[in-house]
Amino acid sequence: MTSRLDPQPLEWLDRSETLSFEFEGKAFTGFAGDSISSALLASGQTLLGRSFKYHRPRGVVTLANHDVNALFQSSEEPNIRGDITPLTAGMSLTACNVNGSLEKDRDQIIGTLSRFLPVGFYYKTFHNPKKLFPMWERVIREKAGLGTIDTRWSVRRQAKTYGFCDLLVIGAGASGMQAALSAAEQGLDVVLVDENPQIGGSLDYQLVNEANAAPIRERLKAAVQNHANIRVLPAHLACGWYTDHYVPLLGPNGIIKMRARAVISATGVMEQPAVFRNNDLPGVMMASAAQRLIVRYAVKPGQRGVVLTANSEGYRAALDMVKAGVDVAAVIDMGSANSRGVWADEIRQQGIRVLEQHAVYEAKGKKRLTQIVAAPFDGHTCEPSKAFEIDADLLLMSVGWAPAAQLLYQAGGRLAYDSTLEQLLPQELPEGIFACGRLNGAFTLEQRLADGERAGAEAAVFLKDEALPAELAACRDREAHSHPWPIVDHPGGKNFIDFDEDLQLKDLVNAAKEGFDNIELMKRFSTVGMGPSQGKHANMNGIRVLAAVTGRSIDQTGSTTARPMFHPVPVQALAGRRFRPERLTAMHQWHLDNGARMMEAGAWLRPEYYLPTSETGVSDAAGAGNLSIREQAILREVQAVRTGLGLIDVSTLGKIEVMGPDAGKLLDGSYTMRMSNIKQDMTRYALMVDESGVIVDDGIAARVAEDRFYVSATTSHADATFRTLSRHIVEWGLDVRLVNRTGSLAAMNLAGPHARKLLAPLTDIDLSEENFPYLGFKEGNLCDVPVRLIRVGFVGELGYEIHLPVASAQRVWNTLMEQGAEYGIRPFGVEAQRVLRLEKGHIIVGQDTDGLTNPFEANMPWAVPLKSKPWFTGKPSLALLKARCQRTLRGFMLPKGYSGELPKECHLLIDSGDIAGRITSIAYSPSLGRYIGLAMVDQPLADSDRLYQVRVDSGALIPLEPCATPFYDAEGKRQTVDLTEVA
């Protein structure tokens, strides 16, 4: 029976604050500072969970988060780890993965069937007959997993911060504190972190009754807390080591992403279980777990105890039990007691029975330990014939340690087995990585302090670039602290290696027999070490078993890869705050106020179409069929541009100034067509391909001056194009300057027959055709704002693209809207622009082209001057591709008044049963009163004059009439003069 002790000198409890909570429907209380498990044990509740596979009763075994026996479920969270989660008032918890209740778990019978469930059994059966497998799979899936998820839970996010230091020391035990101090003394900026809410580690829970430890403990704790160069972060878990000493520290309020210049791992060792029948009964626990219960939480771990040991720590733990009022019935030493130091002498003086060369053959009890069976042990096997029983409700295991070296492995460190200490010790550490304390084999208090001092000094020297040969082994102990084979076989089995996965000794032995006889294959077939504690209490014994079965050494057997995270890390801490950079144009608020439906274009937001609430009827365009509100809005905008005036915000376009003597040469090399001969105040279409001839971007290049151009790029490729141009300057050694003005300049396109009439009175630029022809470029003032006007043809009407300072854009936009009212001006969005450009047969890079389309396929041979230009990026590829063009972009139309099933973009063209292309764009064209589109058509069909057949959703084949583009105003007359001159 476990119970609460009187106040302990170093306890973590605040006894003034009682916290009540609920577990499995029963009321419990604990103190502030308790963990959930310690509060339960303090109230006598030793049964904490059920094992994953056999649903065996489980209690505290490590109390160090190295096992998941105590795994709880709340209404807010799954998989709560009782051992280390602080108790809070009002918690309501249940066990995980139980069928019924913790006390009465109906799945317990699986344990009795274990003889029929050998290692990897699920690979051996359930697969035939094939039809039945889904049923079996449902049964297995139902049994899988631990906690349960409520898919209605809301999102939680914790902020993350960045941290910086010279030296990060992980683990604030004796050696960690000493290392931090000796480094801080040399002026280093040190962060000392520990996953526990209090610093001290084993200096507290293991050496609390060591007289000489007390002054050292006070000195070290005070020194690190108050040293100007040391930031102490308790309750922060080092999640893992990442490239260049990047170590995320998980704290109560979120993750600090710590960038260090060097890291000292003073993470200590993980106590390993002995393996004997029923070694998983509640009441059987690590000696360090019992010490933590007493020292940290003032919980008495049991009434009558036995200590199974193979080191001096076991005797010290026995003394701690006596001091806490536990009746210690016996100390069973798997070796001889003479090298166990003063603590063994003290135990003998107290008349406590010491059984040398003995081991525990079996533990007995239903839901908790009631009796242990001991027997003589020759270092490898027990003699059952000489077994005898000892009544006990507590069995402490102190048979050995595994290094908490996960972060060393992740950083690329190598460990090797030391047969003196019978423990894996650091052998080779990468630059900037250091280890000290029990992880490095320094076990006595003096050794830990000396090793901490050594590591701190070494780190300081390393950071000052002074080379110093590392004497890693200087302070290591000379006696073994672990037993090489703490494993006792038993015909009845149930001797667990991995408590998470319910793996018995025979499971590993059998896995090796079946050919899974290297550490990685054994892990994957048996799943040893694949559970939530990731092998912390299982891998060392697993390696020992495999080494024994295959007759290889520990080092030859190797170990599996240690991967982040050291403990599972909450997604809410990993995800952090939600950063979604959003880039708005100068007219953003106006768009919202005027009914714009916004769409995302990269980081930008742009109007897709406008639906002002004031809109009532809509001029139903003949032949369009019944249109949605959205389609009606888009049609309105298209008609406005075609018949009156439209204004679109194109601020998201890339805008790049290109200046210098080699400006022309840069553009000639970067774009397919020659740019260096564009006449002053004129523009040219600029098509960019990559080295394999694939179209990557297009825009307009304007000649501003002899040595100056102004180049635009598509919204989605603006950054990439600026980057490409700047790289070419470096690669080709050109004397050119680039300035990216995408954000500083806004841009709007005023398009429609009345464009010139609206602009003329507002600008000092002579808009006459002679002075300012189609594709012209002019600088001047508009509404007293310095602007650039470009006569672009994208939407196929008389139009002026106005580029102006972002600060004055809204004012000019307002003026144009006000003054344009008499011409029926409307704002139009991306969707209307898509229809307008389609009527002109213009492509959209990324829609009509894909990741492999070259200019010939896009039906733009005119943009590839293979003869007239000596060189441009991609030219040799295009020369090869010209002759092998397998498909090209072609225009098509549906008959007027077509009312059948509508083809959609990416529907396939079918020619005599085979795929012969696809529709890339399709839309209703109000100007032509019919559906029009572009299709990428395979060559044989494109060359023929056959109708295209497109397969629509219903599977029917719809004929499409091929036709030349542009569909509308083929000669482009509308783009050149006012409406009045064009009948």
Add this chain to the structure above:
Amino acid sequence: MPWRLLKYGLKSSHNEPRFFPEAKPLKPHYDVVIIGGGGHGMACAYYLAKEHGITNVAVLEQGYIGGGNTGRNTTIVRSNYLTPEGVKFYDTSLKLFEDLSDDFDLNIFYSTRGHFTLAHTDSALRTMRWRAEVNKHHGIESEVVDRDFIAKEVPYMDLDCAGTHPVMGALYHAPGAVARHDAVAWGYARGAYNRGVEIHQKTRVTAIRTQGDKVTGVETDRGFVSCNKVVSMVAGSTPRITSMLGLETPIEIFPLQACVSEPVKPFMDTIVVSGSLHVYVSQSSRGEMVMGASMDPSVLHSTRSSFNFVEGLTDQMIDLFPFMSRMKVMRQWAGMSDITPDFAPIMGKTPIDGFYLDAGWGTWGFKATPVSGKTLAWTLANDRNHELIEPFRLSRFTDFELVGEKGAASVGH
């Protein structure tokens, strides 16, 4: 209770037959040497023995069976690719997968779950329709579905993605499945071993011997082995092997990372992938959420994990599945993706006589395990590229006849 487990339970000792051979010395000569003991290598050995009677074969694995990308991938099996060549190839693979458990008499937990590729933009939706149409043309169950369909099938997904990039629709591929990746390699390995093929782990190829332009054998860290047919099936290590022969390829190696959550009671029975959010997720038979994203942006020959990977993944994931913010990430790892310019593999004969390639597997290698083994075995037996893999020949780059998988930049998982 399946009677095999009953029979096993009643026996006293555990005398299940070995899956793989005990370590043995290398023979001086083999007819075929397969470099790489992952799923592809074992499948090739299996089909060489089973379908072509070629058993004097050695599989040389530098690490352990299935230790490369075979053990590191998303375990997704699907065939809703973009190009006709890709669709035919992967669909053949999917059909083979469906009978593997019976062929091996080993349960590879092949579980048809349905596969969603989410579209968050118009252009993404267009790409989905393109793939759906090509898939349907080749008789593959694949269709564009709308928000309502998704909401019905995956009710716990936030289709509005916390307000940015709302889901507009998805490509739904009902036959999409998952399988235990290790078991596929073990099944093929046991099948090959039982038919006389030798499997050598911890055997690293250090050089490939040639005479003129003809392969004569391979050097390993356990001695020389003569053979006149060598096939490289090493995925992430391909450039190291091809450079031994001075054979240039377009392959570059990028880390592809993944992670798993702590196991919870299974609630997600389908596979969800989002191209624009670069995330994918499915729940394993052990109850862990298997999650991943796109490749690292720069070349690296390492399986190291990075923290910004798991940050970006979780940040985007909980926009789709808010409740998953209450879970914990347990472990993260990485594989090495061998990427090609057109996101399609490089298979079959090479300019060097007797040297064959099975590479360029990027993020789509696991699902091709059966068909790549089968077609490479046929190619080795006939010294001629199997018709299914002819479009993936190495020479396609010289001829500028790239496969169009990258067309829609539809790198999925």
Add this chain to the structure above:
Amino acid sequence: MIAFQFYGLQLNEVERACYLLTGPESRDALTHADLPVPEQLLTAEEGSGALVARTGRDEYMAMLKAGASAPQSEWCFRRYDSLFELKGEGWIELMAHLCQYDFRQLKPGDWLMTSVAGVSCWLYHEIESGSLLIGADPGYRHYLIETFSAVPGDLSATRNPTGGAS
């Protein structure tokens, strides 16, 4: 306009006329307008009501307070960066939420171009006021104000890290 105030931490928007000069005449244009000309790449100098940073071989950014004389040259372009001034106790803690840089190393007079909350920014530690100037593309103004204002909420949570010299 005050963006937010929190525990003595302040984020204000500031008005500056920003210019970008590039090309060989840049230095003369700056000296002609008697503006400072920093020598070293990616350093900045304050003087005569302006802050000038050298951002390239012969590329300079000039941020002018009202009244300072604007530089004139053919290759001189007006920029409209959104500018913020962050000051008050704890500004380093706030920046630790948004930017992977050790701001304890940022001395007065230092110029820094890095990523803040995912957006490329320039930062300058003003000498006399000691506050941090932050400049970014105007398209991100709304996003940056929103993001900076959300951080203090978390700051209070992390304001008193348990124990240790903070």
Add this chain to the structure above:
Amino acid sequence: MKVFDCPVIGPRPISEFDYGGEVRRPPMEADAPSWAAYVFNRQGAPGLLREWWYHRPTGRWYVMERDTLKDEVVRFIDLEEVRYDIPA
């Protein structure tokens, strides 16, 4: 997360960079196969690789020689070394 200790801008996390890929120089006169080899083939194997890296916040290009096995930058290459002339 990798840190590049760059000239002028000092140590910066990899998240501030865009990867520009392997530095390659186009053959001005090449027959079809060798031009295709230039366009598509890559060095591929682990070892020292010269790469383009673009630092977004400053808009500066860097060429680094990096050991792609150990992920260590061995040298920053003077941009002059990667310059080549293009036909006028």
